[in-house]
Amino acid sequence: AAVILAHNHPSGVAEPxxxxxxxxxxxxxxxxxxxxxxxxxxxxxxGESISFAERGWL
Known part of the structure; x- marks a missing residue:
């Protein structure tokens, strides 16, 4: 089993x-x-999303 987590930043800034x-x-x-x-x-x-996997954080 596996999951993909996602959440929004109401500020509009996608940087984790x-x-x-x-x-x-x-x-x-x-x-x-x-x-x-x-x-x-x-x-x-x-208008932007940031993937933790793409950044090598997982």
Missing amino acids: SHADRTVTERLTKALSLVDVRVLDHVAIGH
């Missing part, structure tokens, strides 16, 4: 925050306990 990276790390560790992989996490802003 430190908190975004921290929660992604925690979710990845927690989901691994039940054999679920996190394939990507996408932060969405106004």
Whole structure:
């Protein structure tokens, strides 16, 4: 099993925050306990999206 996480930034700025990276790390560790992989996490802003996987953060 696997998931792709996504969330929006109401500010419109898609750049992931430190908190975004921290929660992604925690979710990845927690989901691994039940054999679920996190394939990507996408932060969405106004007209832009940023993939954690593309940045090598997963």
